[in-house]
Amino acid sequence: LQVDLWQPSSPLHIAEGTAADVRVPRNATRSLLPYLRQANIQYTILISDLQQAIENQTGGRSHRNRRSLSGYNYEVYHSLEEIEDWMHYLNRTYSDLVHMFSVGKSYEGRPLYVLKLGKRSRPYKKAVWIDCGIHAREWIGPAFCQWFMKEALETYQTDPAMRKMLTQLYFYIMPVFNVDGYHFSWTNDRFWRKTRSKNMRFHCHGVDANRNWKVKWCDEGASLHPCDDTYCGPFPESEPEVKAVAHFLRKHRKQIKAYLSFHAYAQMLLYPYSYKYATIPNFNCVESAAYNAVNALQSAYGVRYRYGPASSTLYVSSGSSMDWAYKNGIPYAFAFELRDTGHFGFLLPETLIKPTCTETMLAVKNITLHLLKKCH
Secondary structure (H helix, E strand, O other): OOOEEEEOOOHHHOOOOOOOEEEOOHHHHHHHHHHHHHOOOOOOOOOOOHHHHHHHHHOOOHHHOOOOOOOOOOOOOOOHHHHHHHHHHHHHHOOOOEEEEEEEEOOOOOEEEEEEEOOOOOOOOEEEEEEEOOOOOOOHHHHHHHHHHHHHHHHOOOOHHHHHHHHHEEEEEEOOOOHHHHHHHHHOOOOOOOOOOEOOOOOOEOOOOOOOOOOOOOOOOOEOOOOOOOEOOOOOOOOHHHHHHHHHHHHOOOOEEEEEEEEEOOOEEEEOOOOOOOOOOOHHHHHHHHHHHHHHHHHHHOOOOEEEEHHHHOOOOOOOHHHHHHHOOOOEEEEEEEOOOOOOOOOOOHHHHHHHHHHHHHHHHHHHHHHHOOOO
């Protein structure tokens, strides 16, 4: 019985007394449900017609004015092509604050675009790196990266905190890390997670771009099998996307003080380590930043985020970008798991984009301002 595990990402993390979210093909429910009853496993059906839910999200798109850039709609999900057009548009329109560049090419040859955001106020400034969409199906990630840009550009003149952030720091923002996978999740398989590299021995595509980093690579929480969702790849940085970003971060590691990566779903704010149960050296600073960020987030709509080291708060996983960033000298490394906790899972409705991004924005501003205050 083939099921697609949504939460946790690997069967190894399924434990007694915990919930697991699975997606089953239409014809498989007839055999699955009796099996669960027989095994005395409680279950709830969260989305009874997944196909309908997918169509509700991407269907009827033509009349919804997604193309116009001046009236760009930040409360809908956008295809890769739309996001890239939007990036070019910002680059043209806000040349005083935005500079667009590419850090390399994806497996399928797409450019890996990054937006550099900030006032060119002095030659050297500290920076914050933000990436979204490492996992293709987590659409709320890229939606947040776009929202962040919108908020920064719209409020820069009026909000003293935003003005301070853009004057004193640069932000490197990568709205879609896994461009090939994201494109594939729009055209072929809405629930695709990995990159799209080909494996010659197995007829399986892709590597988990968050298990492919050179930090305890392919240890606990990652799989050596190319067909698994958490496949770590044939070697660290085997994926051109990971290699390109790692190269950029290594080159700028003296400048970059924070690394923020946006995922879904679980409503958590995680910090290192992912690969082991141990306390990081600057725990007090990072812990207080996380505590304040989660409180700021909750102030918007009362949504509670759990926070803590990734290994004990979520599960142990090796080869993650966050651990790698931290190991490479970036003192503040965080991974956000955005809404929700499983009711919609990867199919977070477009009506929830605005509240999700609004509250997340508060957390990100909070972390950024924390960064500007010295913490010892």
